[in-house]
Amino acid sequence: MSGRVLFVAVGAAAAVAGLAVALRPSLAAGLSPTYVAVTLVGALALLQAGGAALERLRGERRQADPPEVERRRVFPTPGEEFDERLASLPRRAGRSADRHRAAVRTELREATEATLVRYGGLTPEEATDRIEEGTWTEDVRAVSFFAPEAARGIPLTERVRDALGAERAFARRARAVVGVLEAYARTGRPASAADDGASTNRAATDGDE
Amino acid sequence: MSEARGRDEPDPGRRATPGETLDRETHRWRGVNALSLAAGALGVLLGQPALLLVAVVGVAFGGFALAARPPDVRVELSRELERTAAGPEEPIRVTVTVRNAGDSLLPDIRLVDGVPDALDVVGGSPRTATALRPGKAATFSYTVRAARGDHEFDPVTVLARGFSGAIERETAVRARGDDRLACTPRLDVGDPLPLRGLTTGYTGRVVTDTGGPGTEFHAVREYRPGDPLSRIDWKRAARTGEYATLEFRRERAATVVLLVDTRETAYLAPDADAPSAVERSVAAAGELFTSLLSTGDRVGLGAFGPGAYWLAPGAGEGHRARARSALATDGAFAPTPREEPFFPGLELRRLRRRLPADAQVVLFSPLCDDYVVRAARRLDAYGHPVTVVSPDPTADGSAGETLARIERRLRCSRLREVGLRVVDWRPGEHLGAAVAAAQARWSG
Numbered sequence: 345m346s347g348r349v350l351f352v353a354v355g356a357a358a359a360v361a362g363l364a365v366a367l368r369p370s371l372a373a374g375l376s377p378t379y380v381a382v383t384l385v386g387a388l389a390l391l392q393a394g395g396a397a398l399e400r401l402r403g404e405r406r407q408a409d410p411p412e413v414e415r416r417r418v419f420p421t422p423g424e425e426f427d428e429r430l431a432s433l434p435r436r437a438g439r440s441a442d443r444h445r446a447a448v449r450t451e452l453r454e455a456t457e458a459t460l461v462r463y464g465g466l467t468p469e470e471a472t473d474r475i476e477e478g479t480w481t482e483d484v485r486a487v488s489f490f491a492p493e494a495a496r497g498i499p500l501t502e503r504v505r506d507a508l509g510a511e512r513a514f515a516r517r518a519r520a521v522v523g524v525l526e527a528y529a530r531t532g533r534p535a536s537a538a539d540d541g542a543s544t545n546r547a548a549t550d551g552d553e
Numbered sequence: 554m555s556e557a558r559g560r561d562e563p564d565p566g567r568r569a570t571p572g573e574t575l576d577r578e579t580h581r582w583r584g585v586n587a588l589s590l591a592a593g594a595l596g597v598l599l600g601q602p603a604l605l606l607v608a609v610v611g612v613a614f615g616g617f618a619l620a621a622r623p624p625d626v627r628v629e630l631s632r633e634l635e636r637t638a639a640g641p642e643e644p645i646r647v648t649v650t651v652r653n654a655g656d657s658l659l660p661d662i663r664l665v666d667g668v669p670d671a672l673d674v675v676g677g678s679p680r681t682a683t684a685l686r687p688g689k690a691a692t693f694s695y696t697v698r699a700a701r702g703d704h705e706f707d708p709v710t711v712l713a714r715g716f717s718g719a720i721e722r723e724t725a726v727r728a729r730g731d732d733r734l735a736c737t738p739r740l741d742v743g744d745p746l747p748l749r750g751l752t753t754g755y756t757g758r759v760v761t762d763t764g765g766p767g768t769e770f771h772a773v774r775e776y777r778p779g780d781p782l783s784r785i786d787w788k789r790a791a792r793t794g795e796y797a798t799l800e801f802r803r804e805r806a807a808t809v810v811l812l813v814d815t816r817e818t819a820y821l822a823p824d825a826d827a828p829s830a831v832e833r834s835v836a837a838a839g840e841l842f843t844s845l846l847s848t849g850d851r852v853g854l855g856a857f858g859p860g861a862y863w864l865a866p867g868a869g870e871g872h873r874a875r876a877r878s879a880l881a882t883d884g885a886f887a888p889t890p891r892e893e894p895f896f897p898g899l900e901l902r903r904l905r906r907r908l909p910a911d912a913q914v915v916l917f918s919p920l921c922d923d924y925v926v927r928a929a930r931r932l933d934a935y936g937h938p939v940t941v942v943s944p945d946p947t948a949d950g951s952a953g954e955t956l957a958r959i960e961r962r963l964r965c966s967r968l969r970e971v972g973l974r975v976v977d978w979r980p981g982e983h984l985g986a987a988v989a990a991a992q993a994r995w996s997g
Contacts, residue, residue: 352619359612382597383597383598385597386594386595386596386597386598387594387598388594389590389591389593389594389597390590390591390594390595390598392590392594393587393588393590393591393593393594394587396583396584396586396587396590397584397587397591399580399583400580400583400584400587406562406565406577406578406579406580407565407577407579407721408565408575408577408710408712408721408723409565409566410663410665410680410710410712411568411665411667411710413665413666413667413668413674413679413680414668414673414674414678414679415673415674416670416671416672416673416700417670417671417889418822418825419820419821419822419829419946420820420821420822421821421822421823421824421946421947421948421954421957422821422919422921422946422947422948422954422957422958422961423947423948423951423952423953423954423955423956423957423958424953424954425953426952426953426956426957427951427952427953427954428953429953430952430953451956452956455956455959455960455963458963459959459963462963462966518952519952522952522955522956522959523952523955525955525956525959526949526955526959529959529962
């Protein structure tokens with residue numbers, strides 16, 4: 345703040361002095377501005393103009409964003425968080441990237457195991473083995489999400505596209521896993537029959553989809 | 554003002570609270586400064602007095618902007634609602650009047666009324682922009698569509714600028730007059746939900762496994778003196794000469810507690826226009842409450858979330874009115890999540906202490922997290938049979954949404970595997986249809 349006041353004071357004093365000289369040129373009789381001094385002042389002003397223009401072009405918003413009150417609040421849809429995590433995977437390797445990937449992998453692994461048990465008719469141990477062996481689906485991309493060595497099975501052109509694509513191979517494979525799980529849930533047979541036998545009365549449970 | 558005019562300027566999205574002022578430099582004159590400096594510099598370097606003169610004009614404007622001070626915002630606001638109590642979907646006109654109570658002219662003042670989060674504006678605009686001389690007033694009005702809940706209007710956001718517009722001052726002002734709109738839907742009698750076997754000693758509609766008076770055949774036993782004549786098996790008596798008495802399944806009343814999951818994680822919807830899972834749960838709980846009361850069952854009501862609400866099981870018209878009022882306007886069932894801490898473990902223990910020994914629970918939850926599954930299983934294990942009515946808030950547009958849908962379906966399966974009943978209630982489906990479909994599959 346004090347620097348700003350100083351600048352304003354110096355500027356105002358210079359402007360007043362300039363005005364006085366303009367009205368009474370005899371006041372500047374002792375001063376003889378050389379070509380170098382005048383050019384220096386011009387160059388300084390140009391530099392300052394460039395700085396101000398850059399700041400303006402940067403377009404920093406400094407006014408309030410009035411609240412949007414016309415529409416009632418929009419509630420989140422389940423799964424948005426997972427999509428955000430996939431979209432914001434750090435591009436550089438590191439601890440943060442590892443943490444991100446581990447969280448996605450854990451969630452997908454649990455869902456895959458549960459789906460294989462529920463809709464694939466496997467025991468939990470069999471589901472784990474199949475996932476690790478890479479035999480739980482024929483989709484190579486989905487398989488390679490849990491078993492990276494299976495990525496060799498992905499055609500070279502696909503792998504090149506993965507490497508060049510805006511979306512990381514990790515995210516593509518994660519989406520492939522979700523696609524396979526959806527197919528299981530849609531077409532797979534539940535492992536056990538209607539399992540709400542504990543109901544004792546005019547029960548209102550639905551069986552399985 | 555000085556501290557606001559530095560680098561620590563408030564974020565554009567930050568809102569002032571009543572009594573607080575936020576000042577922001579708009580930097581709208583920065584372009585003029587750049588141009589005048591450039592003109593001055595070129596004038597000096599090229600020896601062009603005309604350019605120098607142009608720069609002088611720019612410098613004058615720049616100086617004017619620099620000398621700007623935030624306006625003295627002293628305004629009085631009043632709000633008037635067409636009605637402060639309304640039915641669902643009713644349009645309500647809101648009129649806001651702003652008066653300049655200060656001594657100086659406000660050349661640029663903008664206002665945004667604090668429309669409650671759960672209401673839609675369906676006509677007019679809740680914002681205005683005007684200039685006000687001291688003592689003068691301006692009025693604007695708009696229409697909101699009423700929705701369930703007790704809605705409190707937020708303070709009005711006031712943004713004011715001086716003549717130069719270089720500095721913007723934001724304040725929030727509470728309007729005098731009406732600041733609440735209450736909307737209490739009627740409790741319609743819904744389709745009955747079949748109950749689990751735990752019953753009370755009173756006659757009701759839940760069919761038990763013990764013999765006695767009723768409508769559904771149970772067994773035939775030897776005649777005992779005192780048995781009503783209407784229950785004697787006369788055909789058998791005619792055929793064999795021996796008397797026998799028909800036994801029917803006893804029909805008993807149940808004690809049911811309707812528990813609505815109102816945690817923040819339950820406020821979910823498949824798209825921007827759809828009602829939240831909590832909204833659907835509350836509507837379903839209201840229907841079921843009335844339908845259970847009408848069949849002689851004792852019904853209680855609870856919220857599993859911040860501001861935990863509890864209405865012990867009871868019966869009668871007064872009880873029904875209390876439930877209706879709670880479901881409509883109690884903060885625990887608010888249409889938007891409450892920003893308060895919630896400790897689910899503590900609440901579950903408290904709930905367990907409150908539940909009568911013979912109570913069964915109907916839990917309304919979207920089942921979109923694992924905790925609620927554990928809570929339901931625990932309540933069931935404590936001897937309170939649980940039926941889950943689950944409004945489905947999932948979509949399948951993206952990978953995450955599809956995964957969430959699969960995970961929810963797996964949670965339903967996990968609950969069914971341990972003997973709980975689950976009614977999977979899809980968006981747009983009538984609750985009665987979901988219950989009927991569930992029951993048909995179970996019976997089949």
